[in-house]
Amino acid sequence: MFEEFPYEELPSRVPLLYGRKVLELFRNPKNLGRMDDADAMAYAGSPVCGDMIAMYLKISDEEVVEKAKFESYGCAANIAAASILTEMITDKKLEEAWKISWRDVTKELGGLPSVKYHCGVLAVGALRRAIRNYHERKGKLPDWIPKGETLEEKQALEEEELAKVLSKRFKLE
Numbered sequence: 001m002f003e004e005f006p007y008e009e010l011p012s013r014v015p016l017l018y019g020r021k022v023l024e025l026f027r028n029p030k031n032l033g034r035m036d037d038a039d040a041m042a043y044a045g046s047p048v049c050g051d052m053i054a055m056y057l058k059i060s061d062e063e064v065v066e067k068a069k070f071e072s073y074g075c076a077a078n079i080a081a082a083s084i085l086t087e088m089i090t091d092k093k094l095e096e097a098w099k100i101s102w103r104d105v106t107k108e109l110g111g112l113p114s115v116k117y118h119c120g121v122l123a124v125g126a127l128r129r130a131i132r133n134y135h136e137r138k139g140k141l142p143d144w145i146p147k148g149e150t151l152e153e154k155q156a157l158e159e160e161e162l163a164k165v166l167s168k169r170f171k172l173e
């Protein structure tokens, strides 16, 4: 005989409860769109699995974020997280922007369902990559950027690796 399908072990299909702020930003995201004259940009995630984000930054000579924009192919939580992150980093020095963690973003959103934490992680991962790339292009990392990837950058990498494995397995490539 076949084994029983493990329904009890699967996540609930009940719609996720998003807070007011998340829903508001999902419906009316701030700073959405491409920035053609960005000084720094980075992607995180992979279009193969559906979650992907691009972060664009306009940076002044004093290393202040003058403008931040994003594009997202993620879920409602990802759009809301990226939107609020662009607001949180505008007018901030790159060093301050770098220090914003996915927990800060989640808090600013008024919380997220735990299965959606990774959506905020991906947004911060894209931001940190953009800041890291910006300094690497200049030829030197400041001492506030660790040589190794941070949790958010690692998570973005892991998702990309997973997407590659899945796409090979299901022959999407």
Ligand code: FES
Residues within 6 Å of the ligand: 051, 052, 074, 075, 076, 077, 078, 116, 118, 119, 122
């Ligand atoms: Fe993957 Fe939200 S970005 S579920």
